[in-house]
Structures are given as C-alpha cells and as structure tokens.
Amino acid sequence: MSDDQKQSFDFMGFRKLASVISIILVVASIALLGIRGLNFGMDFTGGTSVELEYAQAPQLGQVRSSLAAAGYDEFVVQNFGADTLVLVRLAESGNDKLAQEITRVLEANGNELKLISSEFVGSQVGDELKEDSGLALLLALLVVLIYVGMRFQFKFGIASVVPLAHDVIIILGFFALFQWTFDLTVLAALLAVIGYSLNDTIVVADRIRENFRKMRVGEPWDIINDSIHQTIARTINTSGTTLVVLLALYFLGGEAINNFALALIIGVVVGTYSSIYVSANLLMVMGVTREDLMIPAKEGIAGSEEDEQPPEWLNRM
Amino acid sequence: MLNKYPLWKNLIILIAIVVGFVYALPNLFPDDYAVQITGARSSTEVDPAVLDRAVKALESEGIEVKSSMLEDRDALIRLTSSDDQLRARPAVQAALGRDYLVALNMAASTPSWLRSLGAGPMKLGLDLRGGVHFLLEVDMETAVGQRLDAVSGQIKQELRDERIRYRGGDVDGKRNIVVSFRDEASRAEAFSLIKRQYNEFLLDQETNGGEFQIILTLSESEVNAIRKYALEQNLTTIRNRVNELGVAEPLVQQQGADRIIVELPGVQDTAQAKRVLGATANLEFRMEARSDAPSSETEKFGFRDEPQRTARLERELIATGNNVANAQQAFDENGQPQVSITMDSVGGDLMNRATRNAIGRRMAVLFIEFRTETETKMVNGKPKEVEKRIVDKGIISLATVQSALGSSFRITGLDSIPEASELALLLRAGALAAPMYFVQERTIGPSLGQKNIDAGMLSVGLGFILVLLYMLLYYRGFGLVANVALTINLILLIACMSILSATLTLPGIAGIVLTVGMAVDANVLIFERIKEELKSGASPQLAINAGYSRAFVSIVDANITTLLVAIILFAMGSGPVKGFAITLCIGILTSMFSGLMVSRSIVNMVYGGRKVEKLSIGGKLANV
Numbered sequence: 001m002s003d004d005q006k007q008s009f010d011f012m013g014f015r016k017l018a019s020v021i022s023i024i025l026v027v028a029s030i031a032l033l034g035i036r037g038l039n040f041g042m043d044f045t046g047g048t049s050v051e052l053e054y055a056q057a058p059q060l061g062q063v064r065s066s067l068a069a070a071g072y073d074e075f076v077v078q079n080f081g082a083d084t085l086v087l088v089r090l091a092e093s094g095n096d097k098l099a100q101e102i103t104r105v106l107e108a109n110g111n112e113l114k115l116i117s118s119e120f121v122g123s124q125v126g127d128e129l130k131e132d133s134g135l136a137l138l139l140a141l142l143v144v145l146i147y148v149g150m151r152f153q154f155k156f157g158i159a160s161v162v163p164l165a166h167d168v169i170i171i172l173g174f175f176a177l178f179q180w181t182f183d184l185t186v187l188a189a190l191l192a193v194i195g196y197s198l199n200d201t202i203v204v205a206d207r208i209r210e211n212f213r214k215m216r217v218g219e220p221w222d223i224i225n226d227s228i229h230q231t232i233a234r235t236i237n238t239s240g241t242t243l244v245v246l247l248a249l250y251f252l253g254g255e256a257i258n259n260f261a262l263a264l265i266i267g268v269v270v271g272t273y274s275s276i277y278v279s280a281n282l283l284m285v286m287g288v289t290r291e292d293l294m295i296p297a298k299e300g301i302a303g304s305e306e307d308e309q310p311p312e313w314l315n316r317m
Numbered sequence: 318m319l320n321k322y323p324l325w326k327n328l329i330i331l332i333a334i335v336v337g338f339v340y341a342l343p344n345l346f347p348d349d350y351a352v353q354i355t356g357a358r359s360s361t362e363v364d365p366a367v368l369d370r371a372v373k374a375l376e377s378e379g380i381e382v383k384s385s386m387l388e389d390r391d392a393l394i395r396l397t398s399s400d401d402q403l404r405a406r407p408a409v410q411a412a413l414g415r416d417y418l419v420a421l422n423m424a425a426s427t428p429s430w431l432r433s434l435g436a437g438p439m440k441l442g443l444d445l446r447g448g449v450h451f452l453l454e455v456d457m458e459t460a461v462g463q464r465l466d467a468v469s470g471q472i473k474q475e476l477r478d479e480r481i482r483y484r485g486g487d488v489d490g491k492r493n494i495v496v497s498f499r500d501e502a503s504r505a506e507a508f509s510l511i512k513r514q515y516n517e518f519l520l521d522q523e524t525n526g527g528e529f530q531i532i533l534t535l536s537e538s539e540v541n542a543i544r545k546y547a548l549e550q551n552l553t554t555i556r557n558r559v560n561e562l563g564v565a566e567p568l569v570q571q572q573g574a575d576r577i578i579v580e581l582p583g584v585q586d587t588a589q590a591k592r593v594l595g596a597t598a599n600l601e602f603r604m605e606a607r608s609d610a611p612s613s614e615t616e617k618f619g620f621r622d623e624p625q626r627t628a629r630l631e632r633e634l635i636a637t638g639n640n641v642a643n644a645q646q647a648f649d650e651n652g653q654p655q656v657s658i659t660m661d662s663v664g665g666d667l668m669n670r671a672t673r674n675a676i677g678r679r680m681a682v683l684f685i686e687f688r689t690e691t692e693t694k695m696v697n698g699k700p701k702e703v704e705k706r707i708v709d710k711g712i713i714s715l716a717t718v719q720s721a722l723g724s725s726f727r728i729t730g731l732d733s734i735p736e737a738s739e740l741a742l743l744l745r746a747g748a749l750a751a752p753m754y755f756v757q758e759r760t761i762g763p764s765l766g767q768k769n770i771d772a773g774m775l776s777v778g779l780g781f782i783l784v785l786l787y788m789l790l791y792y793r794g795f796g797l798v799a800n801v802a803l804t805i806n807l808i809l810l811i812a813c814m815s816i817l818s819a820t821l822t823l824p825g826i827a828g829i830v831l832t833v834g835m836a837v838d839a840n841v842l843i844f845e846r847i848k849e850e851l852k853s854g855a856s857p858q859l860a861i862n863a864g865y866s867r868a869f870v871s872i873v874d875a876n877i878t879t880l881l882v883a884i885i886l887f888a889m890g891s892g893p894v895k896g897f898a899i900t901l902c903i904g905i906l907t908s909m910f911s912g913l914m915v916s917r918s919i920v921n922m923v924y925g926g927r928k929v930e931k932l933s934i935g936g937k938l939a940n941v
Contacts, residue, residue, distance in 0.1 A: 049572060064766055078447065079762030081403060087761065121578065122552070122571025129894065136889035140882040147881055151874060160878070185824040188897045191886060192831060195879045195901055199838065202875035210870075234838075234845045241787050241841075242834040245780035249827055252779060254772030256444070256765050260824050264831065 018277035029173020041183030055112035163274035193267030320925035340812035374412030442822035452757035460751030550750035565820035621711030640664025644744035654737035665724030794933025806911035832904030839912025
C-alpha cells in the first residue's frame, strides 16, 4: 500500500472494461427485474395464518423442523397466548387445504393437535410504504445531487448519485436472478447500502478535489488515478472490516438475517467498486477540470496554493 | 501546544461517556409481565381505590402480584409469569367493570434511581420478544348501512329539488331503500332520475296497496366493493393511528375478509393503544331542528356530559369527521381545551352551504363512539368473555351560528385536555370507514425461534470482535485507540436509542453492528492520513495533527451527505423505513463524535505534549 506514488497502479486503465461490465450488469438487472421480478416475502404478499391447539405444549423448534422437512420454505411459528396454542403463518395463500395439510404434517410426529382456525392474512406493508419510500428515495437522491453539486461541483453531484442507482439496481438484479426472498430486512439492507456507498464515493471524490487543487500540473487522468491510489488502503480496510461483520452475520446469523447479510455483502462489494469505476469514471467521462474545482476568487490565490484549510475551530480541537 | 486537549474538552467527552453509559444501563434489566389499567374514556382517571380493588381481585384468584404502581393516568400491576398474566386480565376486568380498560403489557424493571433520570431500556421487537396481539373485526353491516343511509338522504334531497312528491325513502330491512309515490307519473319521473344516477342499485317497481313504489337493492358486487373499501380504509386508518401513537415496529395486517390484526411489541402503552385503536370516534355536524319540523325528520340526543339534558336535531347531516383534513388540540381564551378543525374542500363547502342560510340557528356537534364492552358470562358452566357492541352518541356542543362557517373552525365543550388531544388524533389519523370491535387479545411469542435469536446474537457479537481484532492487528496502538472509540460509539448509540425508546429487531441489531463497521471508517481515514504524513517526512506530532485535520474534511463531507439521505428517509418514509432512518442518523452522529473527538482525546493523552520518536500505527511505517 505504501508504494511510491509515481508507480500508482493504473486504476483508470481498466475504465473502459469496467464501463462495459457496469452497463451489462445494470441492463441485465433491469431485464431480470422485468422478466422474473422479485420474489417478495410474506411481509409484502401476506399468506395464510393457521392456529393450532396441542394437547401437550410442543417444542417450537420441532414444529419448525417438521414444517421445513415437509418442504415449506417461508413460515413463522409462534406461541399464541398459551404454550399449547401455536400460530403458524405461511407465505402460501389461496389454498383451502393448506390448514389440513399442515395439521397432518404436524400430527405425523405423534402429536395430538386440533385445528382451531385458518385464515388468509394480507400484507404487512401498506401501499403507502411503497409509494412513500420510493418518493423519499428519489428526493434523497435529488438532495444529494444538489448538496454535492454545491459543496463540490455539479459534475461530482452526478458522479455520486449515479453509483447509488447502479448499486441498488444490481442488488435487485441479484435478488431477481436467484429469486431470493425480498422482505423488509432486505429493504433495510438496501437503504444501508445507499448510506455506505455514498460515504465511500464522497471520500474518493474528496481526495480528487483536494488533489486537483494541490497539484498544479498533471492531467485529470493522473490526478484521479493518484487519488484512488492514495485512498485505496482506506477503501480496502473499511470494506474489509464491514465485510468481516457481514460474513459473520451471513454464515452464523441463521436464516432470519441471511438475506439481509447477503444484500449487504453484494452492496458493499458493488459499492466499493462503483466508487472507483462508476464515480471516478464518470468524472473522467464528463471531463472534470482543474477550473471546475478552483476555490472562488474572493478567498484569494493564496488559498488555492495549498489544500483546503480545515475550519479554524478545528485547530482548537 | 500541539496535540494537547484542554481540560474542559476532556471533561466534556468524559461527561458524554458517563451519561451515555448511564442511559444505556437499563438495557441490562429484564422486563416484567404486567397488566395495565386505564380509564375506558380518556377523562376517567385511575385512583388508588381502583388499584386496590384490582390487586384484591388478583389475590382472591391466587395470582401472585409482584408489585403494583399508580402512574400518571394509569396503573401497572407486575406479575411473575405469562400464565398469571393471561389469567389476571379477565379477573381484573371483571372486578373493575366497564369504566376501565385492562390490557396485557410488559413493564421495564429499570431501578428507580435510573427511572428518575428518565432512563429506560430499548424495547425488543415482535421477532425477538413477541408482544400483544389484537384482532379487530370490521362491522360490515354498519358499513353497508351507512352507505344506504347516505344514498337515501341524497335521493330524498333530489326528489325534493325536482318537486316530485314521495313518501318513505328510508332504508328497509337490510339492503333496500323503498320510495313510494302517489301516482304512476311521479314514479316514472323518479325512476328515470334514480336510474340515471345510482347505477350501483338494482331497481324494481311494485304496486302495493295503491302505492307506487320503487325498490332500490344494492347489488352483490356493490356490497362486496363497499366491504372491500371499508376494510382497506380501516387498515390505512389503523396504520396511521399506530404511527400517531409512536409505536415502533408494529404489525398491522388483514386477516380473512373482515378482520384486522394489530401486533404491538411489548413494553408499550398497550392500554392507550387499545383505546385509540378501537375508538371509532367520529363527529357529526347537524343543525338543531326547527320547532315546527315533523318528528320523522328529527332525532333526540342527550348531551355527553349531562345525559338528562337533550336537544332535537335534524336527521340530516351537514358533514362528518370524514371531511376533516386536519385537527389540533388547542386552548380557547378561557384556557379550556378545544380542537381546531380544518375541513377538506368538500367539507368546507358543505359547512358553508348549510350555515349560510342558518345564521341565528344553533348547530350541534355530535360525538359518536362505537365501543365494545367485555362481559363475562357463564356458558355451559364455564366463564366466557362476551363482547358487546355499543354505540354512544352525545352532543358535545350546541352553539349559535354567528356567521357562515368556512373550512376552519373550533370545537369546544370537551371535558379535558387528554380528551381533546385524543379526539384531534382520531380525526387527524382519519376516521374508520366502519366501526371495529375487538374480538381477541392475546400475548404472542417471538416470531423467531430461540435458535435463530441465539445465532443472530452470536454472529453480531462475533462480527464486532472480529472488527476489533482487525483494527488491532492492522493499526497496533492506534487500532487499540480506535477500538476504545468504537466501543464508546456503541454505548452512545445504545444510550440514544434507549432515550428515544426505539424498538430493536434482529435486523436492527445487525444494523447497529453494521454502523459500527462503518464507524471504523472515520478512524481508518485518519490513520491512513497520519501514515501519509509520516511518509512525506512529517514528525510524529505534526503527522497526528495534520492527519486529524485533513481527514476531517472528508469525514464531515461524507457523513453530512449520508445524514441528509437519512433525514429525508425519516421525514418522508413510513413504518420500518422510518425506524431504520433514525438508527442511521444516530449512528452517523455518534460515530462522528467518537471517531473525531474521543479517539483524538485518547491519542492526545498518549502522545500529546511530549517528544515522540515513533508511532505505533502498524504497517511498514514503523521503520520510516
């Protein structure tokens, strides 16, 4: 990591290849979303709720494993009021015989039980969640565009919003391709990825800005390359620590957070990649120049000689 | 002096850490099973005598009472087990009667010295702990009936406008409106009028004892549409109400064709939730009847706070609470509680049209409440809870119309501030399209199995430890500093979430650990900068100073941008998205504090103010 700066790894040398890969991934993801769609979880689709009464209090773990063994893949088993009453919720709906099937499966273990009721249940997520969240996300992207545009420069605004869309679309593409269950935890993961990827992108962009102001000579190509090189140790370490947590969650966390961890693992990998090959790449394409980042004249030419001074109050910290 | 914090700055950091630690502490104490008692109306208070009766009832049932406590407006009785809790609720309800609501709850066992500081634990979500499960049934007959009443009113109005003489026009039996006419000509005229406007009805003509009748019957598909609409509208309203109550991570879903499940995680104000969820309070605005009005067009109502006083009102409604766009609790000039109401455009028009020609007459605001009362009856020798449905209609204000009303006005005549604010909440969250009744209340176990919870917790703990190890191995001494800062970050995050009494679900916990993973970023940025500075030949002291101050810009830029996203998601999102946004906001703020201030403070204490030859920051730099 501490190689001489003159021998910076030629990150931008791969930018054409990376662009092709990104475009293929995004287009494929959109196509997959259109063709296969997402496999929404019970939170979104609703299902069937079956209430059972056991003669003797059952072990819920056993109830779960019998259901899993019988081939049901998305279900929730919980005690309902008393320890002999069990509520089973399944993603399947529109099957009148489901309750009888469940009862038979569970009776097979020699348990004595009685079917109390079975009813269709609706989605846990209101329509307003979908609408509000979509709108909130669009507005959030717009505000990022404006904020980064003001704080950096308009081209940087674009270069920080496009990678976010890129990352989210690719994660959704994976979920569509493998038909992994998309539930509320995955939605939360998507939001976390947006936060993570944005953070990553801004750190790289910040260094690019700093170097443009500091280095009086050099082509944008070299400056961007050097900036990525200088931040790569940080990028790898931050992604590394985050991935360590996520791998622990994925392998040991059990099925309840499997898909959450999976979405984040893809998100962190894609997000790290996109902060270099989508964001910096876009800056190259849009032709960012030194003039774009010059500090306004009233701060004086002296100000642009050095990198941006931290605020005065910081020196007191 | 370079790299030396003044004492006051270290003190501020120390105080923040101590406060954080204290507020995070209540999470170490487990919750108790409890039943909560509150007045059935928000103006009814629970006094020591009531609590005493409840405790006596439990003792006579042989249920062990751990402790009982009177709080602001309600009482909490702690019990030792969930079985006791289930038996206790009907026992207490029977002893107290219908003026009080008894609800299952979980109570935090935070020691009193912590409670006196306002500290309390985070709540565990439905997936980890379970909670309280309510099943509500939508009264579909009333939904259909209300629709028929409305149509019958409209038809009568139109017939009057067209000067067609009619008789009847009221709802008959279940789904019919029967209008009678004296001759066939008026019937034919009315028939074409009705047919044009009400195509959701099946029309029939009959001649009955010299009367020419039109019978309007609601078609089956229309009945289904009304039911569907009522259920969807109620689902939306219930979601709004749960959100207005500030219950985090609830579950609201449809069950079957006419029922709604509401599940709330434990340690919430379940009694208030129950009252507000079930409250089908609505308002009706009606004119007082003229003294010469025929009795078929008037109805007599009592006043809500003095039932013996009555007034005759017109049957016809001006508008209802469904036309309310916004409602806020406020005070009038005498300091009495009132509700300021803003009607939507339709409501404003209706109000204006009705009051324009009625200056000097009196207008009544009718408060309508649908409630259930639980009665314990003996069925086959076993006590069985029977829900009885009750509709209360009472006048809350009868005031002279001084001038034509528009879309904004105030309602006075409410008993108390809680009542006014609850009415405002109910109007704001939207009226229910049809009344609802509680049909079931149960505790519900965690939706995740113990195995899943254990695995989740294990992976979260392990993930955190792995991050600490990674940092320690890579950055050595500075890694240790980062680890202390990260741990403090975690404590502060938990403290903030406890103060906000956020609800913790398994993905939420994973999210917290993830913010920790991301909080590492600030330290990594700083340490890499310090390394760069060292490499370019700066002395250790200068490198530390420059590292912190140069990384500052990146850290602040990156975090503020992310914070903006989190704030927008919080302001506009709903349900789980909102909850996630709060965690993200707090996580960003605490990680900035710990990454910039806490770690700097420790580094200053270790290296500051003395001559340093070498920094323990790992990598090849050790021999620079």
